[in-house]
Amino acid sequence: MALVSAAVGLTNVDVAFRLANGGVFRAVEAATLTVEDDEFVAIVGPTGCGKSTLLNIAAGLIAPTAGKVAVFGSALSALNRQAGYLFQADALFPWKTALENVAIGLETAGVSSEEARARAQDWLTRVGLGAFGDRYPHMLSGGQRKRVGLAQVLIRNPKILLMDEPFGPLDAQTRQIMGNLLLELWGADRKAVLFVTHDLEEAIALSDRVVIMSAGPAARMIGSWQVPLARPRDIAEIKLDHAFHELHREIWQALKDEVTKGYMQTVGG
């Protein structure tokens, strides 16, 4: 069974939050999703549809109200130790230099300080920041901070990579560069990736499979599309590809209604 060997398997997952006024907010309903061991899956959905909630479930940061979460076939009951998580917001430790920020993930695992630093320096070089090790996060640009974040997560060599709109706050050019960097690093050893975004183009350009979620509350999965584009890819070039446009049009048909619905809900309160 594919479900057993999958890196991440969500089965009929419901997530509900208790509200301050005593009510219950159903964020996600009956979500079923699998990410294979070497698969890059992108989740796309309108704002506020519970995409980040699903990632937090897969990370073990929150527990589902109902349903099953499995990581490599075994049920997840605590923090997902196999996963690395790249957050949307700034998550670097502001009181640590770039080098220390990258090294900390190894130090917590018991690697000696010298070795952790040497390997962190190596990773900083791989993300193009070899000369910036002694900078504190506030001295780096948004894109540079994301690169440090990427190195911080990847240095631990997680089997699963969870990414929550990691390039959301960046400008268009930087996003493209970061996307290519991500594909290059990922291509080296093909981890399972669950990548959340609201940008359909980014999702198609990066992933093997695009999953569309409906507008919240009680968001559901409404479709899944394989991306038959060859790798290695260049994000800027692939967006000119004919197959890219076909797929984009096809998925957008399904997404359009949900985006409008989600927008109306936001506007209507």
Next chain:
Amino acid sequence: MSRTNLIVLQVLVAVVAVGLWYVLSTYPVFGHMVLPPFFFSNPVDVARQIFEWFVSGVIWKHLWVTLIESILAFVTGSIGGVLVGFWFALQPRTAAVFDPYVKMVNSLPRVVLAPIFTLWLGLGIWSKVALGFTLVFFIVFFNVYQGVKEVSPTVLANARMLGMNKRQLMRHVYWPSAMSWMFSSLHTSVGFAVVGAVVGEYLGAAAGLGYLIQQADGVFDAAGVFAGMFVLAAFVLVIDAGVSAIERRLLVWRPAPSEARP
């Protein structure tokens, strides 16, 4: 404005203020003395008094006593504030139980505690240290509490995903965050340590700058009071400069408060 111009203007303010003080306390205006020397002394007498203190060396003993009291108050208050701040922030139930009492004690004007400290601890330095402690403790306590509470949830989640256990979270996340808040209030807490020492001395002591001012006050020696105030101000400025230097070293990771050009 260039640095030189700024310094020139700053000096000018002092010159004008002292000049006005001298003129108004020496020469009558329309037959009326605006600043009677009995109440306001005059810059020359004050300068002479300060000069005498330093030449005869009596001032050093008083400065030393005030310095020791301030340092002890600052150190004990900070340690207490850090410990209790951490404890309350990590044990919300304890914090909730003690909350009204913390607010009650903090709202008390600390000066009223001075007589009771003198009663308990005598006229020596410890009653002043105790007064300074009660002032410093609450500033540090509130800042550490806030610092631990206001760790960004994302940074905390990231730390957990990076595999930190409780002890590592403490060392790499809570502690630096609490310290950054504590150091941002360093000027205030050091200032309050000095206030505690001086007010305590003023209310009953055998040495210290506050004692010196109180002695001059007792014999209507306005020059002595003003001289004491100037020495005290200079003393605080020197300490403050030291604090700034420490701060610059310890908080290199923080962005400058304002990078805008004037």
